[in-house]
Amino acid sequence: MVGSRKLRRTKRNCRGEESSSFGLASGSLDPPTSTNEKEEHRRKPSSERYQAPLSTFSPPTRFKLNSFPPSLAMLLPRSLLLPSTSSLLRTARQVPSLFPRRNLSSSELPGIPEPVDLPFELAEPKSRKGVDTLVIAHGLFGSKQNWRSLTRALAQELSMPVYALDLRNHGTAPHTPSHTYMSMASDVSHFFKTHDLTSKQVHLMGHSMGGKVVMATALHPLLNGPIKSLISVDMAPAVGKISPEFASYCDGMLEIENSDAQSKSQADAILEKYEKALSIRQFLLTNSVLKDQKISFRLPLQYLKDAIPAIGDFPFQPGQIHWDGPTLFVKGSRSKYINRHNIPAAESFFPNMKLEELDTSHWVHAEKPAEFIQLVSGFIKST
Known part of the structure; x- marks a missing residue:
């Protein structure tokens, strides 16, 4: 196993010939042959046993994530990594962006469709502190009632009101043929206005499809005024074919x-x-x-x-626009919706992001409710 040895550029490939690959300090991977050599080799610290160009490691070799800078570790196949994958995910915001950033001009921004009124359930705290509010958007085929117990618990934990919404075409919300993310982001912004949720007082959280809804809302400069922090539960801002x-x-x-x-x-x-x-x-x-x-x-x-194809879409491209507010991504460790391929895009859209992981599948909040409440409330209190 390779220890946390610093990387440096080398000019050797796996045959010892000149190349421009990244590697460890030069040396040999050949195993010791004699008994004395084996004993001497065994007593060495793990970081000193094998010192060779990175490209010479055979597939069975596995690495500690802290052996590499995150930008390099992100490119390693998961099969080569030790199980501490979460340490890679939590450092995602440190990865240099792969996408040059700019802001879309007002003429380039996606249009804002006509909104619909969203039904909601409100959980009030016994004692309110401050003016902040948490607003929650459910996932595909979900509804506000799926969040009922969690909204009550979060309201008491955070000492703030918590709204759970029914997104369009779900629960008791209006039915409409348009089911795009900009349509749903427009609905959420309309909800802010009709409930007097003003500048920088809303903590906005969404799960799955709702995660993309809240991210689209935060990225559009004409919609994001009230948002103080953002939480996406097991969803990345990426385009992909829906299962x-x-x-x-x-x-x-x-x-x-x-x-x-x-x-x-x-x-x-x-x-x-x-x-x-x-x-x-x-x-x-x-x-x-x-x-x-x-x-x-x-x-x-x-x-x-x-609308299934549109649900796999996302209205912005990495590098087009970003939102600088505090952002939390919560990943289920047994889910693939947030992965090493789309984390750089998330970091491009949300440079002030933090990524945490719970031992769940896609239904993070349902499988680990106590841990989820602790994680989310701790993040909100820190903003």
Whole structure:
């Protein structure tokens, strides 16, 4: 194992010939052969055992992340890294930006669509301190009710009001064919205005799709005035094809609506063909209602199915624009939505970012609620 030895530029490749690769201090990787050599080799500190150009290491060799500057460690395959991946993620903001920064001119900014009014639930603290407010945006197929217990806990922990929103086409929010991130960012900004949430008093948090909504809101200079800090839960500001199971969930719910299912158990039996995990089926069925003796959904399923490509999109490109406010990214360690490929883009958009990790899948707040509350409240209190 290689210790925390300083890197320097070398001009040797894996055959000892001149090159321009990065490497460790010159030396040999050849293992000791005699008994005396082996004993002497074993007694050496790990940082002195192998000293050779980085390019000479074979794939089975694995490295401590603190052996390399973050900009180099970011490029190493995950298979070469020891399990302390979180230390790489937490230092992401120190990585030199791969994207030259500039600000879009007003004529280049994305247009702001007509907003809709967003329903909400408000959790009030027993004793309020200051004027700050936390506003939360849920993910795809979610709603404000999914955050009910967490909003109450966060309100007491932070001594501030906490709003949980229903984004358009979710929960009890209006249905509309337009389901772009700029449309949803416009809705959030409209919510700020209609609830007198003014300059630099809003801590804005979103999970998954809601994470992209709050990031788009923070990046648009005509929308971000009230925002004091930003939190994205297991979502990066990157363009990527959305997982195919999300479209299949729409198909499953549409099949339920077109069937004669009269109970959630009957609906669950249909949905099981599309999703084997009971917890996810139960989550999807929180959107179901019994109407005219049949199970239907509050969601405009065809609108959402048509919007799946747009949900994988993001309205800005790295280097186009940035927001300098304090930003927290919370990653689930078993989720791939935030990864070494899109962290540099996040750092470009949000140079004052911090990245933390919890031992969860994508549903960070649901799987580790106590740890999540502690992490989020600690960040907000520090801003």
